[in-house]
Amino acid sequence: MSTLTIEKLTVGYGDGAPVLDGLELEVPDGAVVALLGANGAGKTTLLRSLMGLAPVRDGRVLLDGTDLTALSTEDRVRRGLALVPEGRSVVVELTVAENLRLGTCWKKGRKNKGPAREAAVGQMYELFEPLARRRDAAGHTLSGGERQMLALARALVGEPDVLLLDEPSLGLAPLVVAQLLGVLRDQAAATGLTVLLAEQNVTGALSVADRGVVLSLGEVVADRPAAELAADPALRHAYLGF
Structure with missing residues (x-):
């Protein structure tokens, strides 16, 4: 499968302040990475920018070392990216x-x-x-x-190489959420699928993720193994609200 690399990514709309400001992140081959943060942290904007749906001011998006930044959304899909948007x-x-x-x-x-x-x-x-x-x-x-x-x-x-998901559990019953997250975990383990999962359901996301990445105001403030992040009360209280 494939490694997704984000280098100094700056994304903004119009003349306003950037939503993402020099963000750097690597999603390793075959890993499930939970993308966490409060509303407005930049999670959806990051996923949209990876698919070519949000205006990138600076930085690069790489898939296995190949620069995708100038490609259309359709070409990114053909290269192996897939997005399940919110809704x-x-x-x-x-x-x-x-x-x-x-x-x-x-x-x-x-x-x-x-x-x-x-x-x-x-x-x-x-x-x-x-x-x-x-x-x-x-x-x-x-x-x-x-x-x-x-x-x-x-x-x-x-059969994408990298799957991007934006709030897949939003508004769903707990049993359905557990089933969906379980399928993601099993597919990643069975096929080597690389997953970047943006979620408000922090506990559920960290339960199936290898790593957790916390965004705040468009920047990465934590990038740790999922179990370690879940066990850090100070970080959870400061950025995740529980």
Whole structure:
């Protein structure tokens, strides 16, 4: 899989102060990294900038040493990045099966037709059993938890090298959250998938992460093993609110 490297990244909108200011971070090959911080810390902006969706003023985004900074969002996806944005983004007019087949179109350097595509979709049904039961249902009829499962499955079915997730647990029941985070952990362990997970659910995120990175006002203020970060009460109280 791939290592994601962020070098002195400065991102801002219009003439305002930068949201991210010289941020540096490395997400190692096959690691699950929890990106933590209060609202407004810059988590969503960081994920959007990695996908070419936010204006970068300075710095670089590298994937296995290759500079992606000037590439379009589509080209970044073709290189192996995938984003699951906040808000359970699915095509609500399409069925579950159609959404998943759409996701296979982005399989990087792999066959995406016929048996290979159906096998990839079938694997998602094994990971997310509720989707298998509702494969012919339109996206707009799904529950919030089912939509989030579908958004995650649609990203995974394209077999990305690096998966970026923005608040996947937002508004979901604890049991659904546990299932989603468990799938992420298992997929990373089984396939070497590299994951950068932005979450307000600090306890849940750290329970599946190898490392935790805390943002505050657009800067990294802590980058530690997840267990060590979870056990530091001073840091939790100062930046994470618990």
